[in-house]
Amino acid sequence: MKSRTLNPALAMAGLVLWSGAHGMDKHEPAFSRVIIDQLEVRDADPGTVAAWEASAWYGGDIDKLYLSTEGERLMDQGGDTEAFETRLAWSHAFAPFWDWQLGARRDWQPDDPNRDWASIGVQGVAPYRFETNVNLFIGEHGLTQLRLETEYELLFTQKLILVPALEMNLAGKADDELHTGAGLMDVEAGLRLRYEIRRELAPYIGVNWERRFGDTASRTRDAGGEVEETTLVAGVRMWF
Known part of the structure; x- marks a missing residue:
């Protein structure tokens, strides 16, 4: 079996993550929460796709x-997983409603090599109550990615809520194995209308739009893929 050199940045992130976890104030009360922000089906061109985004903290x-x-799985044609990502981080509050995070991310690819990244970022609530996440990922062979995410909750009533969301991914250099280019790789925008049966359970419907740009779009076309897709979605949001 071919040995693999540990990414130094990933090793450092793991050390800080371990130190942060063991350095938590033992007198501070601990809580936990699991949030399944999106658990949905999408009417995509290849067939019906199941998609999810979930997080948990302690x-x-x-x-x-x-x-x-987060990830996507094709429900038709054998049910292949198209993409699957996990991230573990130590989160530290540095201001009201703002945390910085240091950790590690792994991309699980069904047909391509898996990717490991160290991650550093901030998340919180920007002015006008925009929930914002900014993460820098540092991978092997000098690969870097920057991810920007934001969403806003527009309350029509206490139970009926419209959520526009936007995500952008940028890369510092091309990745030939994963067929992605440098610069702006893709943009994803969604609009979901949910109804909170109770705060912990809310079904929703909406629309999701994805578009690849630049060299990534060119590489996608060369591989026979689509660079733009708009899908109708239906799902449920829940937490406990």
Whole structure:
């Protein structure tokens, strides 16, 4: 079996993550929460796609361990997983409603090599109550990615809520194995209308739009893929 050199940045992230977890104030009350922000089906061109975004944390008001996952799985034609990502981080509050995070991410690819990344980022609530996440990922062979995410909750009533969301991914250099280019790789925008049966359970419907750009779009076309897709979605949001 071919040995694989450990990414130094990933090793450092793991050390800080371990140190942060063991350095939590033992007198601070600890809480936990699991949030399944999106669990939905999408009417895509290849067939029906199941998609998910979920996160969980454990800790106090200042320090937490944070776990997140997102991915897509084709429900038709054998049900192949198209993409699957997990991230583990130590989250530390540095201002009201703002945390910085340091951790590690793994991309699980069904047909291509898996990718490991160290991650550093911030998340919180920007002015006008925009929930914002900014993460820098540092991978092997000098690969870097920057991810920007934001969403807003527009309340029509206490139970009926419209959520526009936007995500952008940029890369520092091309990745030939994964057929992605440098610069702006893709943009994803969604609009979901949910109804909270109770705060912990809310079905929703909406629309999702994805578009690849630049060299990534060219590589996608060369591989026979689509560079733009708009899908109708239906799903449920829940937490406990």
